Amino acid sequence: MVEALRETVRSARAIVLLSGAGMSAESGVPTFRDALTGLWAQFDPQQLATEAAYRRSPALVWDWYAERREAIARVLPNAGHRAIAAYQQRHPGRLTLITQNVDGLHQRAGSPGVLALHGNIAEDRWLDAPRACCQKEAIEPGRPPRCPVCGNLRRPAVVWFGEMLPQAELVAAQAAAEACDLMLVVGTSGEVYPAAGLAGVARHAGARVVIVNPHETALDDVAHVTWRQTAAQALPALLAEPG
Ligand code: APR
Numbered sequence: 001m002v003e004a005l006r007e008t009v010r011s012a013r014a015i016v017l018l019s020g021a022g023m024s025a026e027s028g029v030p031t032f033r034d035a036l037t038g039l040w041a042q043f044d045p046q047q048l049a050t051e052a053a054y055r056r057s058p059a060l061v062w063d064w065y066a067e068r069r070e071a072i073a074r075v076l077p078n079a080g081h082r083a084i085a086a087y088q089q090r091h092p093g094r095l096t097l098i099t100q101n102v103d104g105l106h107q108r109a110g111s112p113g114v115l116a117l118h119g120n121i122a123e124d125r126w127l128d129a130p131r132a133c134c135q136k137e138a139i140e141p142g143r144p145p146r147c148p149v150c151g152n153l154r155r156p157a158v159v160w161f162g163e164m165l166p167q168a169e170l171v172a173a174q175a176a177a178e179a180c181d182l183m184l185v186v187g188t189s190g191e192v193y194p195a196a197g198l199a200g201v202a203r204h205a206g207a208r209v210v211i212v213n214p215h216e217t218a219l220d221d222v223a224h225v226t227w228r229q230t231a232a233q234a235l236p237a238l239l240a241e242p243g
Pocket of ligand 1: 019020021022023025026031045100101102118186187188189190191192212213214215216217229230231232
């Protein structure tokens with residue numbers, strides 16, 4: 001399996017890697033659907049990660065993100081993140097990285113040009129369209145922080161359920177999926193669209209689709225190959241230079 005896949009990578013002209021929460025599991029970041037431990041176990045992420053939830057209970061949702069931010073700040077990119085970044089450094093422009101993860105670990109590992117389809121948990125933006133009074137330098141601290149003049153709240157710069165994805169990243173991701181001849185789908189359950197649809201776009205455009213995931217996924221029938229392996233084990237083996 002590994003040698004054949006290494007040959008597939010070697011002979012690929014343009015590679016797209018689509019990553020999900022499983023990419024960060026070996027860094028100690030719980031995957032999205034098991035992130036709700038302890039205090040949060042009583043909530044369904046679809047209830048917390050929405051604009052309506054934020055407007056209804058801003059402090060609760062802000063605290064949930066603050067806790068996740070603190071947890072993510074304490075972890076490090078793993079061997080999988082590092083293998084991708086090293087490959088990109090050795091072969092500039094040959095691997096386009098698309099991630100659903102908001103943890104910023106690909107970026108911290110040194111990957112350039114990450115297409116972060118669901119935003120970045122470490123960043124904030126205004127909840128309502130900012131007015132002249134909404135100045136980042138004059139934000140009033142709080143749970144959540146707000147504009148001291150009009151009360152506009154700050155919110156995590158992540159894509160919530162039901163929200164549009166950042167158009168520039170999505171258009172670039174679709175173009176990369178259409179143009180690649182190899183797509184590696186790593187650590188995603190493949191349940192959330194439009195990100196999950198990129199595997200079908202690549203397959204339809206003639207690319208070879210390889211899934212790396214210890215478990216079955218909703219995209220298994222789109223793949224030519226499914227490798228039941230973890231990201232931190234598989235990617236160094238797959239992307240390392242020939243010995
Ligand atoms: N290596 C690779 N894959 C792993 C590992 C690992 N060490 N551990 C778990 N996985 C796999 C699981 O088998 C699962 O298929 O990672 C996947 C995680 O799936 P989800 O938790 O559904 O995360 P993801 O697919 O990224 O969710 C997509 O949905 O929740 C929203 O916006 C959120 O970006 C997220 C999107």
